[in-house]
Amino acid sequence: MSAATPFAILLVALAGAGLVALLEQAVAGARLAPAAIGAAAARRLREPLTLPASYDGWLYHGAPLLLLLAAVAALATVPWTPGFRGIDLDSGAILFAAALAYVTPAVFMAGWGSGHPLAVVGGFRFVALMLGFAMPLAMVITAVAAPAESLRPADIVAIQAGVPMALVQPYSLALWLPAVMAVALMPPFDTATASEELAGGAFARYTGPEAAIVALAQRVLVLAVSGMTAALFLGGWHGPLLPDALWMVLKTLAVAALLLWAGRRLPRLETDRLLILAWKVAIPGSIAAIVLAALTTLLFYR
Amino acid sequence: MISLPVVLVVAGLMFAIGLYGVLGQTNAIMVIMGVELMLGAAMLNVVGFVAYAHPDAASGAFLVLITMTLMAVEAAVGFALVVAAFRHSRTAEIDDLTELEG
Amino acid sequence: MSALGTALVFWPAAILMLVWGLYVFRTASMARAGLLLLGALGLEGLLFLALASQFLGVLMILMMSGEMIIMVFFMVMFMSDPGGLMGMDMTHDKRRSAALAAAIGIGLAVLAVATDWPGAVVSPDAPDVQAIGYEVMGRSMFSFLFAGVTILFAMVGGVLLAKEGGRLGLAEPGDGTSRRDERT
Numbered sequence: 001m002s003a004a005t006p007f008a009i010l011l012v013a014l015a016g017a018g019l020v021a022l023l024e025q026a027v028a029g030a031r032l033a034p035a036a037i038g039a040a041a042a043r044r045l046r047e048p049l050t051l052p053a054s055y056d057g058w059l060y061h062g063a064p065l066l067l068l069l070a071a072v073a074a075l076a077t078v079p080w081t082p083g084f085r086g087i088d089l090d091s092g093a094i095l096f097a098a099a100l101a102y103v104t105p106a107v108f109m110a111g112w113g114s115g116h117p118l119a120v121v122g123g124f125r126f127v128a129l130m131l132g133f134a135m136p137l138a139m140v141i142t143a144v145a146a147p148a149e150s151l152r153p154a155d156i157v158a159i160q161a162g163v164p165m166a167l168v169q170p171y172s173l174a175l176w177l178p179a180v181m182a183v184a185l186m187p188p189f190d191t192a193t194a195s196e197e198l199a200g201g202a203f204a205r206y207t208g209p210e211a212a213i214v215a216l217a218q219r220v221l222v223l224a225v226s227g228m229t230a231a232l233f234l235g236g237w238h239g240p241l242l243p244d245a246l247w248m249v250l251k252t253l254a255v256a257a258l259l260l261w262a263g264r265r266l267p268r269l270e271t272d273r274l275l276i277l278a279w280k281v282a283i284p285g286s287i288a289a290i291v292l293a294a295l296t297t298l299l300f301y302r
Numbered sequence: 303m304i305s306l307p308v309v310l311v312v313a314g315l316m317f318a319i320g321l322y323g324v325l326g327q328t329n330a331i332m333v334i335m336g337v338e339l340m341l342g343a344a345m346l347n348v349v350g351f352v353a354y355a356h357p358d359a360a361s362g363a364f365l366v367l368i369t370m371t372l373m374a375v376e377a378a379v380g381f382a383l384v385v386a387a388f389r390h391s392r393t394a395e396i397d398d399l400t401e402l403e404g
Numbered sequence: 405m406s407a408l409g410t411a412l413v414f415w416p417a418a419i420l421m422l423v424w425g426l427y428v429f430r431t432a433s434m435a436r437a438g439l440l441l442l443g444a445l446g447l448e449g450l451l452f453l454a455l456a457s458q459f460l461g462v463l464m465i466l467m468m469s470g471e472m473i474i475m476v477f478f479m480v481m482f483m484s485d486p487g488g489l490m491g492m493d494m495t496h497d498k499r500r501s502a503a504l505a506a507a508i509g510i511g512l513a514v515l516a517v518a519t520d521w522p523g524a525v526v527s528p529d530a531p532d533v534q535a536i537g538y539e540v541m542g543r544s545m546f547s548f549l550f551a552g553v554t555i556l557f558a559m560v561g562g563v564l565l566a567k568e569g570g571r572l573g574l575a576e577p578g579d580g581t582s583r584r585d586e587r588t
Contacts, residue, residue, distance in 0.1 A: 059435065090533045091459045098449075098466035104473055105442055112435045127473055134470060151533055304407070304414050309455065310516030312418045316425055316448075318509025323429040325501030328494050331479050332429065335441050338475075339425055342448050345464075353455040355521065360539035364547070366460050367540070370467055371551045375558040377471060381478050382562035389568070394482035397496060 009076045009086055016075075016227075017219035020256055027260045044212035052114050052205045059113030064206065064213040067106035071220035073099035078227035079154040081237050081244040091151045096228055097138045100183045103221065104130040107185075107192060110214075111202035122201030125271050126192035129182055132278025133189075137179040139286035143172045143293035144232045147301045153228070157236030159301070164235035168296060172289045173233050175282055177259070180225035182274075185218055187263035191271055226256035309350030317343035330387070330394045334380040338373055345369050413454035421447040432494075434483045438476030442468060459533045 021037045052060070077096040079085040089095055104127055111123020145151050147168070148159040156165075166173050182189035193201045203214050230236060230251035239247035269277070316339060323336025345366050352362035384394050391399065425444040428437050445468040452461030483494075495501075540548050 056433065056436070059439065089458060089462070091462045094459070094462045094466060098462050098469070101466050101469035102446075105439060105469060108435075108473060108476065109439060124477075127477065131470065131474070138466070304410050304454075306521050307516045307519075308414075311513045312422065312451075314512030314516055315422055315509050317512060318505045319422065319425045319429070321508060322426075322501055322505035325504060326495045326498055327429060328496050329479075329483060331475070331482055332437070332494065335428060335437070335475065338441065338445070338471075339428070342445050346448060346451060349452050349455050349457045349460060352457060358535075360535040361544065363457060363460055363536045364539050364544045366457075367463075367536075368547065368551055370463070371555060374467070374471060375554055377475065378558045378562045379565070381474075382565040384478065384482060385566035388482060389566075 005084075005086065006076075008084065009072065012080070013072055013075050013220045013223070016223035016252075017216050019253065020219040020222050020260075023253065023257050023260055027257065027264055041212055041215075044215070045209050047208040047211075049208040049210065052116060054115040055205075056113040056115060059109040060115075061113075061210070063106050063110035063113055064210045064217065066102060066109065068213055068217040068220070070099050070102035070106060071217045071224060073102075075220055075224035075227065077153060078224060079157055079231050079236060080227070080248050082154070084245075085154045088152065088154060092153045093141045093145055093151045093156065093232070094138075096153070096224075097134075097141055100137065100180075100221075100225075101130075101134060103183055103185070104134070107202045110206070111192075114202070114205040116205060118198040118200075119202050119205060122192040122198045122204075125198075126185075126202065128271060129189065129192065129274055129278070132275050133179045133182040133282065136175050136278070136282040136286040137183065139283075139290055140172045140176045140179070141232070143169060143286070143289045146290070146293040146297045149297075149301075153231050157231050157238070160235040161238050164233060164238075166233040168300075169233075169289065169293060171285070172293065173229075175286050175289060176229065176233070177262075178277075179282065180229065181259055181263065184221040184225045184259075186222065186259060188266040188268040189274065191268060191274070194268070197268070222256055222259065223252070226259060227252045229255045306350055306354040309354070310347060313343045313346040313350065316340075316346065328395050328397050330380070330384045330396050330399075333396065334377060334384075337376060337380075341369055341373050341376070410454045410456075414451060417447045417450040417454065421451065429495075434479035435476055438472055438479050441475065442472035445472065459536055 018034070018037060022032060022034060025032055025037075074096055076086045077089070077092045077099065079088070079092075086092075087095065107126040108123040111119045111121070111126075114120075141151075144165055145156055147165070148156040150156065178189070185193050187194060191197050191201075193203050195204070198204075203211075206214055227248075230248060234251045234255070236251070237244035237248045239251075242250075320336045320339030320341075320343060323339060324333050325336075327333055327336065348362055348366050348369070352359055356362060387399055388394050393399065421444045424440045424447070428440045428444065431437050431440065446465050449461045449464035449468065452458075452464055454461075
């Protein structure tokens, strides 16, 4: 990690958020209009900041910043190429989960701070949802790290030079995708923040630059979880012919497109049904995934 | 620069803050929060000792892991007690939970 | 991490941690209290990172998020005044507890400074993830298993304790505090 790394990560976050916004247009079947995204952002930034009638200042203003911080920190752990690995820690995969764990307090802060009953309910919904889905997220990371015998994302990419992890542990991928979609506030798991639910939910009362920060942070979250999915399950930068960086970018965008497309096609479930899914299917399933990952490691990776 | 006494002073102050919460708050959940802070201070102590006195002692890190477990267990059992007490007497204020006083 | 880097992370994080820790017990809003505690303990994770305990730091940051958000839930549930808008006093023995806490804090600080700690101050080089793993799965395995069983007991015991008509039972009807009074 050099002194330029933080700036490079911020650049990736901004450029990637733009690409994710473009993908959203493509998935929605609309004509691609990069100018419209820029214009919308500029309009948001010029908009005056109107505050809710009764609100908790510290929590209300802190929430978008915490959300952005969590998103960028999660993005920073993604290894892009052998030369550009972001924050390259021994326990980087755990840091990814730790960064995403702060999306929950951010949404709760936004909901509570807005001082509107429906927003508070939105915050509570998201906490309930993430209490269920944070567990599979962390446990699947353990399952994927087992063959690499390392929690460093770059090492997990290196072990997939031959076979990508999605083929070795498809069940882990099946548990991972709903969990990351839930934590990235993506439909159909966005019952706390969607505009169709709870009159907009936790973030509905934000305006102007703060709304722009929230929108940016959501795109960065999508980028971060897609990048980590590409790194942990699809072999990261490994691929024939094309250069490393291009493979990684292509895989990340493919995962992001898949997640966004699935989000538009799948129906939203009620929170209690999502919780049944999390507690009765995903958590026992991820414990089984850890056991299977240990067996796989002993049989094929040693 | 940072040395072992600095870490220990910070941990000691954190412990004192936790103690202030445990002694001065009337709500049972706030008391649990104070205990969490005190356990956190203990963990900071251990990490300081590991960093400056025994840099290669993994058992120190293990002690911190056990303390984290303890924090979770303490919170879980504490919450369960509060729920049980609240069901019984409709309050979580420890000043009102005086039934065992003769 | 270099000595300068450690100091640059340590001082702001330590000061902010202590201030937020203190404000947990000074604020009237329960949501703020819980989130401030989350902030203080998350910053403690940052202190661990600065002291080169990388795995513990990251784990602390991860664990505290979940634990403290549950704490906020319980605060809001069991507090008569969760928003802190009614100016309810939630303290007792204010002066005595503050005095005792200050005395103990000063005592601990003096003890920490005055003691001649063994060994010269070494550059922080804490055990890495693998060493902790071998410790957990080697020498300390029995303790670790015991911790796991303890968590299981806490979960089962907690549910038994908290369920309707649990360990303490419902209050006798007629004393004004029982839920049976409300139903009839």
